[in-house]
Amino acid sequence: MDNNSQKIHFIAIGGSIMHNLAIALHKKGYQISGSDDEIFEPSKSKLEKYGLLPREEGWNPDKITTDLNAVILGMHARKDNPELLRAKELGLKIYSFPEYLYEQSQDKQRVVIAGSHGKTTITSIIIHVLKFFNRKFDFAVGAQIEGFETMVQLSDAPVIIIEGDEYLSSPIDDTPKFLKYHHHIGLISGVAWDHINVFPSEEKYVRQFDKFADASPKSGTLIYCEEDPMATVIGSKERADVLSIGYKTHPHFIENGTTLLTYGNENIPIKLFGKHNLQNINGAKEVLKKIGISEDQFYLAIQSFQGASKRLEYVKESENMAIIKDYAHAPSKVGATTLAVKEQYPERDLVACLELHTFSSLNKEFLKEYSGTMKCANVAVIYYNPATIAHKRLDPISKDDIKKGFNDPDINVFDDINEMLDFLQQQDWTDKNLLMMSSGTFNDLDFEKLPSLLN
Template structure:
């Protein structure tokens, strides 16, 4: 029985990988200097929560056969140093996932946006087809009890992240999966703290394609000029297949796909999501599922957690939240809502939360990104800036980068709540409140704030 130790076990994917190995029968131990929910509760339920927070080199015993190192752990971590001194193999989580899946057929969904949704759609279709497969996805998906599964299945579906693998291994996670089948969904600059220029960021995808085995299949977004450029420069030895937005029309706010076997009404909306759907269907067809069966299955897909997820509905008001945080994601999400709910008054509220979005060197990328909303609100907290070690910002500076005169920028949680209440009240047509963030707006209870009062 293998003993695997996790350094920084409290990470969103790290703890899910630990749980997956525990279910597989491995001995799993771990450490972290802080663990919050849901990881804390999940690990406690499996009796894997460390008794004390912190780093303890004594946990690196002779019984440990491998160490999985999370991105949160620094290069001078005492447990990491102890493992290296003892000659114990140290893996980043993508390296370890490859180790336990190198005999499987590997599907990897890569790109700046749409990864979680496409991966979730593939999983949904395969589950309804009764196929046995493992997976790793960065969100909660309906029909699945966990976000990582490792078993004896012959196939694994992986959401591929371009962020560095660990403090020991600075290459992007996607470099380590070596897919047989891949999706390249889009390329738009992100992670400025790691990739300081767009050219540097773009090159990661070129290197990803160049590192794939000859003849590997890549389904690429033919509506993204930067994806096309990457395929043209680096996809020569690969079997490349373009995909595009399928024919559809809207009925009562929901898209109806126009297929060869008739119309199929789906539960997710927005051109970008229908584009994602086409990518997922193409992959599933490559795995042996008929196109008709794919469309039948996708009709019941409700979306991944926090990806255009409904928060609340009451007369005259719809509230949705979305994980959108990069400029291209804001534009796509706003366009989706505008197209599906053309008769609604669209109030968009966006939180600057990531390192890139809070960095003044990157803020000019957001120019025009909130123009699709009737009322646009941007929020940031000085606490988030401090946590990320970034210089302070003021509301006027932030506003100047978005290029919208009537944009409201707030750096106060209570004022934000009051502003949102004001803008969703007293309208002469239904209101759609769209909340966009990779964070939590400092814990605001939107079910309470969003009460529609005239």
């Protein structure tokens, strides 16, 4: 069927991955429409650039017509969404994002990167290296990467690199996204319980990764971090005609705040740091070896990798101070990220700020999973917004609940962003780093203005 005759409607087109898919299909010549009840930057500007921004916010069942070839349903929508109900009434084909991505990549070699942490960085490294050598490939990744305008690309390339999320496929399909892609090469970076609202027990959460590994096809490859206990249990299980490959932290050393990889007699400077990232590098290298990139090529390309957006990203760096932001929000990520910054700058004190923003982190019962995760910080700061708790329809939590959960009675807890900023301004920032961790926005904090607030 001619691409121009394909009419696709997106319910919740403003989502971080949904708007990228919409743009990718628009570039292929598809006729794209969409709706959403709230669209934020950068989605808004990018959709507007391609003429895909809805004229008005909100849901409009009149947009759902019988001439649509498909409707793609985003996670932001609810089960009773009026456009979804109309699509069902008309008997239209309704896809989740991962289902449609698979539909577009059935004839490709599919590489899927899974894990509780590191999957965005590993996926980003792989596509950076492939681009460095002008290889033909498609991709879908959840974070902005330097050198790429959009984070979904669909073409006639023979291979696609996909960041495989364990979260639900859509509001009407509770299958983890990564099971929808039917990988040929799969990677598990690590497994640490998260998404308590979907997986109420650690056992249920871990089981999803076991299903992912078991879905590896005959003659397929499963790559796993053998320094992660649960990934090792899952990855090392014998599966008929599946090649299992373990990887560890890449040999390295730190010199004057720069991490250097050791490769034979060479010392190769990189812009990443931290144990998890050094594991991520080796995981990406193993994947790339399976799709035709040699080790020599890998080490040439990795030197120019800047990192994925919000993953140990520098906001400001000077001779005696750095401000770094990171997407860390789950317990394992918080512990690893604070340790990484402390090890990279052992001579500096570390002020670490964490925003509790996700369903799991704002759940009183889950808070105990954060016990000890901020121990590497000289000054630990927690921020949460009671309005976010109310919006997510969760039970209220108190500052004492948080201190108890983190097992630190001296931790600094704020529920007002201005009070938190006042506290930070009172610090002496000589030979001291600031780490800001959140999957949210710290109440729309302008990170570019943060350095001037701390001077």
